[in-house]
Amino acid sequence: MRRTQPAPPPANRLAAFFGVFRYSRRALVLVWQTSRPLTVGLALCTLVAGVLPAVAAWIGQLIVDSVVEAMAYHRESGAPLTLESAWPVLRYVLAEAGVIAAIAMAQRGLSAQQSLLRALLGQKVNVMILEKAGTLSLAQFEDSEFYDKLTRARREASIRPLGLVNKTFGLAQNGISLISFGVLLVQFSPWALLILAVGALPVFLSEAKFSGDAFRLFRWRSPQTRMQMYLETVLAREDSIKEVKLFGLEPLLLDRYRRIFDTLYGEDRRLTIRRESWGFALGLLGTLAFYGAYAWVVVETVGGQLTLGEMTMYLMVFKQGQAALSASLTSVSGMYEDNLYLSNLYEYLEQPVAPQAGTLTEGARPGDGIRFENVGFTYPGADRPALSGIGLHLRPGQSLALVGANGSGKTTLIKLLTRLYEPGEGRILLDGSDLAEWDVGALRRRIGVIFQDFVRYQLKVGENLGAGDVAAFEDEARWQEAARRGLADDFIADMPGGYHTQLGRWFKGGQELSGGQWQKIALSRAYMRESADILVLDEPTAAMDAAAEAAVFADFREHSRDKMTILISHRFSTVRAADQILVIDGGEILEQGDHASLMAANGRYARLFRLQAKGYE
Numbered sequence: 001m002r003r004t005q006p007a008p009p010p011a012n013r014l015a016a017f018f019g020v021f022r023y024s025r026r027a028l029v030l031v032w033q034t035s036r037p038l039t040v041g042l043a044l045c046t047l048v049a050g051v052l053p054a055v056a057a058w059i060g061q062l063i064v065d066s067v068v069e070a071m072a073y074h075r076e077s078g079a080p081l082t083l084e085s086a087w088p089v090l091r092y093v094l095a096e097a098g099v100i101a102a103i104a105m106a107q108r109g110l111s112a113q114q115s116l117l118r119a120l121l122g123q124k125v126n127v128m129i130l131e132k133a134g135t136l137s138l139a140q141f142e143d144s145e146f147y148d149k150l151t152r153a154r155r156e157a158s159i160r161p162l163g164l165v166n167k168t169f170g171l172a173q174n175g176i177s178l179i180s181f182g183v184l185l186v187q188f189s190p191w192a193l194l195i196l197a198v199g200a201l202p203v204f205l206s207e208a209k210f211s212g213d214a215f216r217l218f219r220w221r222s223p224q225t226r227m228q229m230y231l232e233t234v235l236a237r238e239d240s241i242k243e244v245k246l247f248g249l250e251p252l253l254l255d256r257y258r259r260i261f262d263t264l265y266g267e268d269r270r271l272t273i274r275r276e277s278w279g280f281a282l283g284l285l286g287t288l289a290f291y292g293a294y295a296w297v298v299v300e301t302v303g304g305q306l307t308l309g310e311m312t313m314y315l316m317v318f319k320q321g322q323a324a325l326s327a328s329l330t331s332v333s334g335m336y337e338d339n340l341y342l343s344n345l346y347e348y349l350e351q352p353v354a355p356q357a358g359t360l361t362e363g364a365r366p367g368d369g370i371r372f373e374n375v376g377f378t379y380p381g382a383d384r385p386a387l388s389g390i391g392l393h394l395r396p397g398q399s400l401a402l403v404g405a406n407g408s409g410k411t412t413l414i415k416l417l418t419r420l421y422e423p424g425e426g427r428i429l430l431d432g433s434d435l436a437e438w439d440v441g442a443l444r445r446r447i448g449v450i451f452q453d454f455v456r457y458q459l460k461v462g463e464n465l466g467a468g469d470v471a472a473f474e475d476e477a478r479w480q481e482a483a484r485r486g487l488a489d490d491f492i493a494d495m496p497g498g499y500h501t502q503l504g505r506w507f508k509g510g511q512e513l514s515g516g517q518w519q520k521i522a523l524s525r526a527y528m529r530e531s532a533d534i535l536v537l538d539e540p541t542a543a544m545d546a547a548a549e550a551a552v553f554a555d556f557r558e559h560s561r562d563k564m565t566i567l568i569s570h571r572f573s574t575v576r577a578a579d580q581i582l583v584i585d586g587g588e589i590l591e592q593g594d595h596a597s598l599m600a601a602n603g604r605y606a607r608l609f610r611l612q613a614k615g616y617e
């Protein structure tokens with residue numbers, strides 16, 4: 001947690017203050033790209049809504065002055081009041097009504113266009129965030145600081161760009177109003193203008209400061225907010241609620257949830273109180289300036305220097321001018337806040353992505369298979385390597401089994417082979433070419449893999465299979481073929497909608513499967529990948545019954561004669577048939593060979609094999 005960020009030196013602070021405004025332009029471009037007609041419409045309505053209030057004030061003056069004039073005329077001439085004689089006044093009233101109607105129309109137009117833009121822009125930014133997510137590496141997702149950035153970007157940024165643009169337009173609208181009020185007011189006194197501007201400045205400065213503080217608070221808290229969201233998920237999702245209930249975890253987790261809230265609330269309260277107290281004190285200065293100018297106008301009118309109409313106009317201009325000024329100052333400090341939030345979004349979007357330089361779709365020595373040459377790997381932030389000195393050669397048609405205690409590095413080896421991570425030392429070759437030189441798409445098309453923690457998609461059964469080969473995502477014939485090989489066809493046939501049955505509990509009518517059934521779905525998914533000649537099964541049968549497991553491996557051996565297969569299993573009955581067995585311990589190869597040679601060597605493998613065999617006697 002970065003609770004104690006050092007305050008930047010004064011010069012930098014100023015630069016930082018103005019620096020954050022750089023995102024205004026980007027937000028505008030974003031809005032422009034989202035919808036040109038709506039952006040233009042927004043600008044037009046802003047202009048109309050900005051100019052017309054001054055016009056209304058000016059017509060107000062004409063009304064009062066012409067009323068005074070007409071009253072004097074009637075008093076002096078004694079002429080009767082007719083519609084015709086009242087017309088010089090009434091036409092102004094009519095004009096003002098027209099102006100007010102136009103303002104209302106412009107404001108409706110603004111809010112309609114804003115709400116349309118909000119929807120479009122939210123969608124656009126979310127798609128940008130998700131597209132970016134697709135280009136990031138697994139290591140970035142596993143990095144908690146990066147994950148914070150992603151969470152912050154997703155939580156707030158989809159509404160912020162429009163907020164920023166609305167405020168920019170709001171500022172323009174108020175700015176236009178102020179200029180037009182200024183044109184009217186300067187005839188009274190340029191000093192009055194100055195008094196109003198100076199009076200509002202302190203509030204603006206305090207607003208800007210506190211929005212900066214609020215933003216920093218928001219950033220610090222990201223880890224706690226994430227923990228809160230996580231606790232909400234654990235406490236209220238079907239996949240965890242079973243265990244939470246049985247272990248009676250609710251009070252404990254809920255208490256933790258409450259404590260996080262209390263800490264956050266305490267910080268919020270302090271900031272809110274400080275922000276509002278300063279806002280009130282400095283706002284008083286503005287009010288004081290306003291009433292000073294008010295008194296001045298009144299005195300001038302009493303002294304006969306201003307007509308009643310002029311006084312009415314100035315008072316209106318003062319009132320509306322002050323409102324416009326403080327609204328635009330709030331816009332500016334709000335813009336500062338939006339800019340800061342937006343900096344998050346861009347920080348995330350500009351996260352560097354490792355260049356995928358590889359272009360090979362075929363290796364230098366086709367048919368050579370997979371080679372690991374002295375491969376080592378350490379997870380980012382870990383202090384000891386997860387793998388080191390790994391060497392192996394697997395030819396087409398051969399099978400490899402990885403054996404080792406929990407945490408010995410078996411899954412890590414698969415992650416390196418599938419290029420989810422790059423080795424820190426040594427290299428991995430496929431068909432004689434370094435994996436780094438391969439086109440990632442071409443490489444991944446050759447690999448069919450199921451991980452221990454495979455995904456249970458809340459989609460249709462068939463789509464759960466189709467996910468294994470996007471080209472055949474909807475191909476029902478291929479679904480059936482894969483399900484047959486993965487031994488899933490029997491239970492799928494018994495489901496109410498067959499391959500079109502919705503799986504999982506998230507959506508209406510969804511069916512939940514047993515652990516073993518899900519595993520059969522995952523296995524079938526791996527079989528969907530027809531083009532793959534490397535099949536990796538990371539504990540594929542752990543949840544299956546014994547008969548299913550035996551059938552899976554019989555089929556697996558039968559169908560993978562010309563393929564390379566890598567199998568991770570803790571069951572020696574399945575491991576023993578592999579051409580090569582690698583015993584891994586603490587990230588290093590302890591023993592290597594086939595079943596017969598490892599048994600003859602009488603080492604760790606032989607000991608573990610006998611131990612398991614004994615259990616079945």
Ligand SMILES: Nc1ncnc2c1ncn2[C@@H]1O[C@H](COP(=O)(O)OP(=O)(O)OP(=O)(O)O)[C@@H](O)[C@H]1O
Pocket residue numbers: 142379380382386404405406407408409410411412413452
């Ligand atoms: N994403 C990760 N970030 C950091 N360390 C990790 C990560 N994944 C695994 N490790 C660590 O790397 C080591 C090897 O883990 P790996 O998952 O490869 O083990 P495994 O042999 O597949 O274990 P198991 O039999 O339990 O599946 C472990 O010590 C683990 O704590």
